[in-house]
Amino acid sequence: MPRIAICAPATPITREQADRVLALAAAEFPQLTLEFDPQCFAADGHFAGPDEMRLAALLDCAASGADAVWFAKGGYGSNRIVADAVERLAGREVNQQWFGYSDCGYLLAAAERYGIARAVHGPMPVDIRREGGEQAVRRALAWFAGDRSGLEGGLDGQPAAPFNLTTLAMLCGTRFLPDLTNRVVIVEEVAEHLYAIDRLFFHVTEHLRGIAGLRLGRISDVPENDRPFGSDAEHIARDWCARSGIPYLGRADIGHDAANRIVPFGLA
């Protein structure tokens, strides 16, 4: 009877979104117990409650004995509690997953680096609001129930490190990023200009020498700029890989969308 504890380390979801996830789980995965921490619905400026409240909810979920801590939504803010979470949880001995993506990548990275939990990159409760979002949430719920069919199709026995590109860039060189030597790094991004994508690739490829290679997830909802950039996201990724001697290993089936598939950190 897997138990899933849900908190929002960054920005809040609505009760209606949580109710839709609960209804889907009850109908299709009755073997799962989902527990939304009330903090998921808190608001304090940009965030789902102040840092102290978000940290407390994360620590409560982590200590609850749940099989997985599921992050409700990204947005921005989990980096603001990652240092304290590491201080409180580093090196604990538990068999727990932390599951989410986007801004929650700060916590996934630290979970792996400090042995806090097994980090998994995949859909979040907030994805229920997307067109086709039930399919995304269903993919995560099936995973929690033990069904591995939601795994990304290109994982080939090499350890992976999946990230939102901005999140990875902000982690580079910090104490929260695990050693990515010999990893296949997979990145995706949403709602960033192509010049910003290019700039982020400059930064991360400077830091990622020694990785096994890079796979490119979806770069979606790119805003129009005042003039065309002159190349596309895949060309940008190939260019920076070539400049830095990182093998470009092709596309990956992750992104800020309903089709976002599941990638565990390390070996699948």
Place this chain on the structure above:
Amino acid sequence: MPRIAICAPATPITREQADRVLALAAAEFPQLTLEFDPQCFAADGHFAGPDEMRLAALLDCAASGADAVWFAKGGYGSNRIVADAVERLAGREVNQQWFGYSDCGYLLAAAERYGIARAVHGPMPVDIRREGGEQAVRRALAWFAGDRSGLEGGLDGQPAAPFNLTTLAMLCGTRFLPDLTNRVVIVEEVAEHLYAIDRLFFHVTEHLRGIAGLRLGRISDVPENDRPFGSDAEHIARDWCARSGIPYLGRADIGHDAANRIVPFGLA
């Protein structure tokens, strides 16, 4: 008779902008010789010509014997030629200034790190288009003519390191950033959401432990988000300085505006 060679390592300016700068210089600083490389007006997608053209113009200006290389405009793109510029110019023995700001900070940083030139953070030809922009350009021209009245008012004998915040974040941990230990780091930003400012401070303060302190230039043209962030730029800077043990040293008189004052890297 100071000679100023002008190129555009990132994005182009217009001939009309160059002509206005030339007219101002002719009228008020007849002792200066300004030479706009035709590359300043080139266009290739986002950029002022392809990487090879922008690099060639930069190398030409650097090798021209000019007293200063003045960068025409930021925007995005000087990071794409910085590695080749370093390879070609590192450790040369010349008494030349490189002068600009914003995206051109990649070249300023590398100039200082590799002894390529004396790096100076200040207004660029493109600033002529701003309201009050003549005053900004006049400040740079006066500097080239030997007048130090445009210096930022808070430089106090400690070596400085002035940056656009995003540019600094993308430089952190790379081979292009000089050692900032015991420097006063000064940052400014334009047209970024406050959540992005907060995120950039997370990243740079992780990298900047050991600096003498941080001063905050102007954070201007912050876009409206779907909800208020909950604090302002100065609170954000103070917060991340406190978290990381970096002394917060107050405001600085630099920014993406006509009042942008001049800050040499190192000692003024």
